[in-house]
Amino acid sequence: MALIVQKYGGTSVGSPDRIKNVANRVAKYQAEGHQVVVVVSAMSGETNRLIALTKEVAATPDPREMDVVISTGEQVTIGLLCMALQAAGVKARSYTGGQVKILTDSAFTKARILNIDEAPIKADLNSGHVVVVAGFQGVDELGNITTLGRGGSDTTGVALAAALKADECQIYTDVDGVYTTDPRIVPEARKLDRITFEEMLEMASLGSKVLQIRSVEFAGKYRVKLRVLSSFQDGGEGTLITVEEETNMEQPVISGIAFNRDEAKLTVLGVPDKPGIAYQILGPIADANIDVDMIIQNVGHDGCTDFSFTVGRGDLEKAAKILEGVKAHIGARSIVADKSMAKVSIVGVGMRSHPGVASRMFRTLAEEGINIQMISTSEIKISVAIDEKYLELAVRVLHKAFELETA
Ligand code: ADP
Ligand code: ASP
Ligand code: MG
Numbered sequence: 001m002a003l004i005v006q007k008y009g010g011t012s013v014g015s016p017d018r019i020k021n022v023a024n025r026v027a028k029y030q031a032e033g034h035q036v037v038v039v040v041s042a043m044s045g046e047t048n049r050l051i052a053l054t055k056e057v058a059a060t061p062d063p064r065e066m067d068v069v070i071s072t073g074e075q076v077t078i079g080l081l082c083m084a085l086q087a088a089g090v091k092a093r094s095y096t097g098g099q100v101k102i103l104t105d106s107a108f109t110k111a112r113i114l115n116i117d118e119a120p121i122k123a124d125l126n127s128g129h130v131v132v133v134a135g136f137q138g139v140d141e142l143g144n145i146t147t148l149g150r151g152g153s154d155t156t157g158v159a160l161a162a163a164l165k166a167d168e169c170q171i172y173t174d175v176d177g178v179y180t181t182d183p184r185i186v187p188e189a190r191k192l193d194r195i196t197f198e199e200m201l202e203m204a205s206l207g208s209k210v211l212q213i214r215s216v217e218f219a220g221k222y223r224v225k226l227r228v229l230s231s232f233q234d235g236g237e238g239t240l241i242t243v244e245e246e247t248n249m250e251q252p253v254i255s256g257i258a259f260n261r262d263e264a265k266l267t268v269l270g271v272p273d274k275p276g277i278a279y280q281i282l283g284p285i286a287d288a289n290i291d292v293d294m295i296i297q298n299v300g301h302d303g304c305t306d307f308s309f310t311v312g313r314g315d316l317e318k319a320a321k322i323l324e325g326v327k328a329h330i331g332a333r334s335i336v337a338d339k340s341m342a343k344v345s346i347v348g349v350g351m352r353s354h355p356g357v358a359s360r361m362f363r364t365l366a367e368e369g370i371n372i373q374m375i376s377t378s379e380i381k382i383s384v385a386i387d388e389k390y391l392e393l394a395v396r397v398l399h400k401a402f403e404l405e406t407a
Helices: 016-031 045-058 063-070 071-089 119-126 155-165 197-205 213-221 277-287 312-331 349-353 357-368 386-402
Strands: 003-008 035-040 090-094 101-103 113-116 130-134 136-141 145-146 167-174 194-196 226-230 239-242 257-274 293-298 304-311 333-349 374-378 381-387
Touching: 003 016, 003 155, 016 071, 035 071, 035 119, 035 155, 045 063, 045 071, 063 071, 063 145, 071 090, 071 119, 071 130, 090 119, 113 155, 119 130, 130 155, 136 312, 155 167, 155 213, 194 197, 197 213, 197 239, 197 257, 197 333, 213 226, 257 277, 257 312, 257 386, 277 293, 277 304, 277 312, 293 374, 304 312, 312 333, 333 386, 357 381, 357 386, 381 386
Parallel strands: 003 035, 003 167, 035 130, 090 130, 101 136, 167 226, 194 239
Antiparallel strands: 101 113, 136 145, 226 239, 257 304, 257 333, 293 304, 333 381, 374 381
């Protein structure tokens, strides 16, 4: 007998029939003698609908009230799934994040899980129930409802698996595993049987939203056995997220390509080339809680230089306004904003032992006439910022150049 946590995403519970399918899958696992905890998302499109509603009422909704609204989608699915399970003859009980309870900090809309009270879940499991928990939500010390950020049900699933010391956490979604890149963009993308935590963490943080970043962090930290699988397909091993030692010694150089359209670039032109300039430009940006991603400072000429950095598109206007404010003070000539940027990243632990990866990437992009505007690297990834209109082309040619269809 194993204890399994299964998480089903929005598409997997997107209609009453799909909820019944999930119930059948869960019933099958229980009939095999396993204890099952199920975490569900809201039905597909529901969280977006709720967010749109809040925007119709208030231009900048209060974050506490925002969480009261957007956490409701998951409450509907836990109740419906329990009804479907009961109709299939399975004892089932639903819990909201507050009921479980999943204790979080009070950072509304992006709360972090602090603790989970696993005792009541264990008691239900031991009395033969399937326990169905609402994903994406928790409660803070004062009893306020919180949510965990978009895609947060993955994190609920992994955190529950860690708290319950589950044998496996299965993330059921609309693809049958983690692919070399988003199969919606590159149809030749190949499913990976395994990927390391480290690589998955990079892929998730560089834009592959198949798993929420925090869920991967949690799984790595608490050594949760994590698997991504299709909810529309029976059988199949999906993709196992593993520690490096367990993966194939013949690791390919690159494991995957991630991309993100949500980039914007700001350039401060003609700043004096002297100590303290980066701080004077980026200090006020950090004070406004704006995340800066890639940074580049050009070689100075005639005592002046240009300084560029990227931020999320949603922060562009705010960041540009801040720069206009500091422009005179730092003696810059002008500010240029470009909101149509994208970032493409190649990821792989194999990079550590294979030189020449960056040059292969740059040559491939050059052959297609794609201009690289910024570059950033870590031990296992290389990212480039390019014009958004070349994004899909860049992903496709890199996928081919690194032979990811056949690796
Ligand atoms: P869910 O609603 O089940 O949480 P998501 O939409 O959050 O599902 O995540 C699944 C989607 O992630 C897929 O449909 C796919 O388009 C996208 N995706 C992006 N990058 C990858 C990748 N490398 N491998 C698999 N899927 C990916
Ligand atoms: N329903 C939430 C969202 O759409 C959480 C999730 O699906 O994981 O972001
Ligand atoms: Mg998701």
